[in-house]
Amino acid sequence: MRDSQPSFILGVDIGGTKVATLVVDGAGAPVASLLVPTDRTSPEATLSGVLTAIEQTLAQANLRPDQLHAVGMGVPGRVNSVSGEVDLAVNLNWHGIALGATVSERLGVPCFLENDVRAAALGVYRFCLERPVASFAYISVGTGISAGIIFEGHLHRGARGMAGEIGHISLERSGPRCPCGLRGCLETLAAGPAIASQAQIALAAGRPSLLQQLDHQQLTAADVYAAAAANDALACEITTQAGRYIAQAIHQIALTCDIEHIVLGGGVAQARDEFLRPIRRELAQMAAESPLVESLIDPSAVRLVPAGYAAGCWGAVAVAEAGVAATLTLETVPQQEEVR
Numbered sequence: 001m002r003d004s005q006p007s008f009i010l011g012v013d014i015g016g017t018k019v020a021t022l023v024v025d026g027a028g029a030p031v032a033s034l035l036v037p038t039d040r041t042s043p044e045a046t047l048s049g050v051l052t053a054i055e056q057t058l059a060q061a062n063l064r065p066d067q068l069h070a071v072g073m074g075v076p077g078r079v080n081s082v083s084g085e086v087d088l089a090v091n092l093n094w095h096g097i098a099l100g101a102t103v104s105e106r107l108g109v110p111c112f113l114e115n116d117v118r119a120a121a122l123g124v125y126r127f128c129l130e131r132p133v134a135s136f137a138y139i140s141v142g143t144g145i146s147a148g149i150i151f152e153g154h155l156h157r158g159a160r161g162m163a164g165e166i167g168h169i170s171l172e173r174s175g176p177r178c179p180c181g182l183r184g185c186l187e188t189l190a191a192g193p194a195i196a197s198q199a200q201i202a203l204a205a206g207r208p209s210l211l212q213q214l215d216h217q218q219l220t221a222a223d224v225y226a227a228a229a230a231n232d233a234l235a236c237e238i239t240t241q242a243g244r245y246i247a248q249a250i251h252q253i254a255l256t257c258d259i260e261h262i263v264l265g266g267g268v269a270q271a272r273d274e275f276l277r278p279i280r281r282e283l284a285q286m287a288a289e290s291p292l293v294e295s296l297i298d299p300s301a302v303r304l305v306p307a308g309y310a311a312g313c314w315g316a317v318a319v320a321e322a323g324v325a326a327t328l329t330l331e332t333v334p335q336q337e338e339v340r
């Protein structure tokens with residue numbers, strides 16, 4: 001028997017290393033999920049792997065495609081959310097891939113696309129906040145750093161879909177060269193690879209540290225935050241400085257957009273309190289120096305995404321829901337104009 005109203009939503013979070021899926025029912029309860037490695041042998045293989053992951057998830061949930069209301073996808077790159085094309089996703093080696101149309105044709109349901117961090121922002125805003133807020137930012141700190149900004153419940157993409165690319169705010173004009181061309185971008189100072197690299201340079205120079213016991217070439221930001229948790233002086237120095245830079249970026253966002261609530265996530269943020277503490281400490285210091293900062297930023301309102309929360313998948317679900325809602329709005333606009 002066919003459902004009269006297809007109500008299930010499928011969210012797909014496509015990452016450079018893993019593809020994660022989540023199906024929720026009409027009440028928003030999860031019914032199936034899957035996590036598989038990303039096939040990066042070729043752009044076509046990556047796309048084919050995503051389609052297979054979708055089919056496996058539907059099989060696991062015992063659902064037919066026609067029971068889906070919509071599909072939402074988060075992609076690590078620049079996407080055209082109107083055409084459904086992935087313009088550029090460097091980590092997936094995707095250039096001009098018609099992802100939305102391919103998935104939509106395969107399943108026979110609407111498919112909506114968003115940049116992964118903007119998608120996560122929408123998901124955290126929609127599913128994690130205790131109360132609605134007028135303005136919200138989600139900042140992801142991982143291999144890169146970027147943000148999703150939401151005003152009055154709507155994702156702000158900007159004129160070129162680049163709103164929130166705060167990883168390229170240049171904070172140190174004589175800092176390390178960034179792939180974007182500038183020096184001292186936030187990403188080159190406080191993203192995961194930057195933190196690991198700062199530790200490697202200090203260790204190579206002979207700085208005493210717990211980290212000397214580890215293979216220097218394999219060091220990760222997680223190792224540095226773990227050493228900071230054990231009060232290692234070098235690690236604390238690095239994580240404190242990274243926290244200062246992130247606090248500066250939060251300050252700039254707060255000044256530019258008067259953000260009410262900020263949530264931090266991403267791979268580096270998985271260090272939890274060790275990651276958050278230096279950021280809050282710097283924000284509190286800035287607030288102590290400046291009544292303007294104090295009036296704009298409450299350090300305790302800068303939070304971490306809940307531990308273990310699949311922000312990417314829930315974000316993709318939120319993208320599908322927002323896409324469906326926007327389509328319904330568009331469909332009603334011409335009728336209103338005809339009345340006039």
Ligand SMILES: [Zn+2]
Pocket residue numbers: 167168169178179180181182185187
């Ligand atoms: Zn840059």
